[in-house]
Amino acid sequence: MSDPTPNRRIAIADLRYASEMPAIPAHPSAPTGHVADRLHRPLHDLRISVTDRCNFRCSYCMPREVFDKDYVFLPQSSLLSFEEITRLARLFVAHGVRKIRLTGGEPLLRKNIEVLITMLAELRTPQGQPLDITLTTNGSLLAKKAQALKDAGLRRVTVSLDGLDDTVFRRMNDVDFPVADVLHGIEVAQNVGLAPLKVNMVVKRGTNDHEIVPMARHFRGTGSVLRFIEYMDVGATNGWRMDEVLPSAQVVERIAQHFALQPLEASEPGETAQRWRYADGQGEIGVISSVTQAFCGSCNRARLSTEGKLFLCLFASQGHDLRALLRGAYSDEQIAGAIGLIWQQRSDRYSQLRASGSAAAGERRVEMSYIGG
Numbered sequence: 001m002s003d004p005t006p007n008r009r010i011a012i013a014d015l016r017y018a019s020e021m022p023a024i025p026a027h028p029s030a031p032t033g034h035v036a037d038r039l040h041r042p043l044h045d046l047r048i049s050v051t052d053r054c055n056f057r058c059s060y061c062m063p064r065e066v067f068d069k070d071y072v073f074l075p076q077s078s079l080l081s082f083e084e085i086t087r088l089a090r091l092f093v094a095h096g097v098r099k100i101r102l103t104g105g106e107p108l109l110r111k112n113i114e115v116l117i118t119m120l121a122e123l124r125t126p127q128g129q130p131l132d133i134t135l136t137t138n139g140s141l142l143a144k145k146a147q148a149l150k151d152a153g154l155r156r157v158t159v160s161l162d163g164l165d166d167t168v169f170r171r172m173n174d175v176d177f178p179v180a181d182v183l184h185g186i187e188v189a190q191n192v193g194l195a196p197l198k199v200n201m202v203v204k205r206g207t208n209d210h211e212i213v214p215m216a217r218h219f220r221g222t223g224s225v226l227r228f229i230e231y232m233d234v235g236a237t238n239g240w241r242m243d244e245v246l247p248s249a250q251v252v253e254r255i256a257q258h259f260a261l262q263p264l265e266a267s268e269p270g271e272t273a274q275r276w277r278y279a280d281g282q283g284e285i286g287v288i289s290s291v292t293q294a295f296c297g298s299c300n301r302a303r304l305s306t307e308g309k310l311f312l313c314l315f316a317s318q319g320h321d322l323r324a325l326l327r328g329a330y331s332d333e334q335i336a337g338a339i340g341l342i343w344q345q346r347s348d349r350y351s352q353l354r355a356s357g358s359a360a361a362g363e364r365r366v367e368m369s370y371i372g373g
């Protein structure tokens with residue numbers, strides 16, 4: 001089933017440099033571990049993009065027409081070093097972060113990422129607890145890296161997989177990468193104990209929605225949790241159209257025609273997925289419905305770009321330049337104070353506004369490949 005009409009792709013104006021210099025509180029107070037934003041949402045999850053590069057060209061995230069051979073990726077010198085990432089992570093943990101997700105681009109392309117994982121795994125909450133460290137990958141390098149990631153302290157992993165049919169999968173990653181290699185990576189990751197392993201499928205109506213039931217059938221009973229993500233209008237380059245969104249309710253309906261499902265409670269505050277279990281005990285699935293069932297009300301996620309810009313929403317159009325503070329000889333107290341101030345002033349809720357038709361039109365949103373999904 002081919003992509004009906006090639007959507008108009010828009011070359012991105014370089015948003016990577018649109019960021020504010022954070023304000024430093026005159027008398028920064030020590031983080032309390034409970035900072036909350038204007039909608040009373042805590043700061044619990046930090047997503048850290050460790051590279052803006054990827055070896056796939058998924059059309060909903062990094063369309064080849066835009067991220068082509070002439071696209072200029074960030075120079076190494078502008079990326080946060082592992083020491084800088086770890087220093088920032090420690091300050092976010094003091095504000096309440098308990099979960100760190102490493103993303104990209106494709107995070108396994110970042111050289112020696114195991115070293116960063118070891119550094120992050122040594123961090124402790126104010127109560128002395130280890131953090132929940134996870135990573136989202138396209139699985140292309142997972143078979144090779146899984147053991148080293150596990151040994152470094154990674155607890156679990158999420159793999160993006162948009163279909164089982166090799167032709168469909170190769171078309172969606174747009175670099176002709178075989179599905180068998182990703183499935184092998186998943187198997188190796190399970191064998192080394194990166195669990196519970198989650199598999200994320202972005203569903204694009206008319207492109208891969210016919211793969212929903214085969215994917216469910218394949219991952220049932222394997223211990224992996226399959227989640228279906230509604231196709232989103234992230235960034236400004238994927239030519240998003242509402243008629244290519246298959247609402248999660250229809251995804252659940254399609255699966256329920258084959259396997260009886262029962263709703264499950266959220267496993268943690270701010271969880272993005274609605275969970276369903278197979279009535280016959282063969283595991284669970286999830287749906288992530290940013291378009292048709294916005295979950296901004298409990299959104300406790302911050303995103304750090306590859307070169308240290310803090311974004312408060314996946315659909316933000318402006319960041320806050322924490323790298324300037326790191327490289328500007330500010331103290332931990334001052335940087336922690338700045339982070340607290342930024343979060344306290346947060347009121348982002350793009351998906352809710354989109355749903356009510358009052359999202360700001362024409363704003364150039366940051367690319368998902370730059371700040372991680």
Ligand code: SF4
Pocket residue numbers: 290295296297299300301312313314315348349350351352
């Ligand atoms: S749209 Fe923004 S505020 Fe809403 S859930 Fe997504 S990241 Fe959070």
